[in-house]
Amino acid sequence: MRIDEQPRTRWPDPATFRHRRPDLRLGSPAHRVDRARAVTPDRIAVQHHVRTTTAEYTLLLNAPTWLGRRGVGEALRDAVAELRAIDLTYGPTRPDSLVSRLRRGEISPESYAPLADLVDRCAAMRAATDGWFDAWAVPGGFDPGGLLGGWAVERAAARLRANGVHDYAVVCGADLVVRGHAAHGGPWRIAVHHPIEHDRPPLVLEMTAGAIGTSGVSGRQGHVVDPHTGQPADQLLAATVVGPDLTVADAYATALYAAGPAGLAWFKGNSDYRALSAQRR
Template sequence: MWTDEQPRTRWADPATFRFRRPDLRLGARDPRPDRSGPVAGDRIAVRHSVRTSTAEYTLLLNAPEWLGRRGVGEALRDAVAELRAIDLTYGPNQPESLVSRLRRGEIGPESYPPLADLVDRCAAMRAATDGWFDAWAVPGGFDPGGLLGGWAVERAAARLRAAGIHDYAVLTGADLVVRGHAGHGGPWRVAVHHPTDRRRAPLVLEMAAGAIGTSGVTGRQGHVVDPHTGEPADQLVAATVVGPDLAVADAYATALYAAGPAGLAWFRSGSDYRPLLAARR
């Protein structure tokens, strides 16, 4: 089912995309961003993809002309370096990462401020989801994988803003972060496709800032487990959450996928996060 909850972004009529194509698509057979239309003359448009050991990221930048191509290139390299560094430094599958060392008891979370932030975020999401997101309820100990990708994207996006780029989109799988304007000068048009029913019209949003996190569309069976039983989650085929921060949206989507429809109760009126999709099997 598509949920009835409304995100704090503006809905657009899917019919309008017969004339105005979406800038970004999530859950489509071809997940790559649509080709952008014309770009304003005072902007520098860049599209770049990078793969780490665990994920592929696509960065779309609409940088101010005053930054120059050299400045844009430096900002892009800085953001990519952050993505690679997080993969190496915090990835639970990297034997010498800080997370792996934490799991082995060699260091404490307070040893490195970013590690402490990561652990604190996981603890906060465990509380917010009644234990359905639990980075400690996995074989081998602490595993922040349910929000690590979103955390990495948000940190890379912060590097872009620090360099003076405030109009961008960063995508990984069925997750994204957007800010500012697309190349056409308006908000980013995002089409969210149903993961299994291709006959359904996509949910269409226009976003100037925010994130969309999804769990369950990778095709890997059993990749999310019920933290209370240790068994693979099997109530939903996918769960998608929209909100301000991708790490939080990712964690909510993972928890919602594990809990099933009962997890919709977390998204009360006034919350900054909303479920877009909770598709039953």
């Protein structure tokens, strides 16, 4: 994976890790954002938490001073509004959401452009994973939940860029997308902890563009089923996928968790995505 466009990874020496602490941590013992280090003088650093009915998000913005506090606030409000709108409009558990109306046959995907994009992405990932990600293999007929969170984060990130913020991290549970640089001026440093072996040194990624999607113990425990049998997936403890787009990485992680080790074949060759970890039970 090319540095500066996709993650650089390594298992750090513990002493080095202590002196170069991460900006973000994923997985056990907890998902958290570390307190920001020194901010470069020509930047405005903002950290904001938002909760919807289905998820919690953390947005970290490292904006240029020329944008001003008002401009940064507008970018943040726009991104948060997008996250809330997606929760209200596409949540599969909401009876009046577009997804629920689609299930009932009241509308077609083409009725709303974002809904058509969501359905198309689900279909593309069903093909890419040999049917292991299948939004239609659930009770009710269609549930995009396996990638809806990543899709929401990517759409919020697009709102940030449209408002002039090109250095940011958006985190949702064990999923995240980053771009540009952190407030200290260097790449975003992300520590990915093992979900069970808490004493094991974390895997550290330095990223200036990319996404991490997780499914399993540190993601959506109990929500992944084998689409071919309808039974809960039980081969892996957790699956983590890294790549350019969180919508795709999220879907791949869900599918890998369901398929188990057989799913590692999807990441061979020239794929822009790779399995960062696939922890067996």
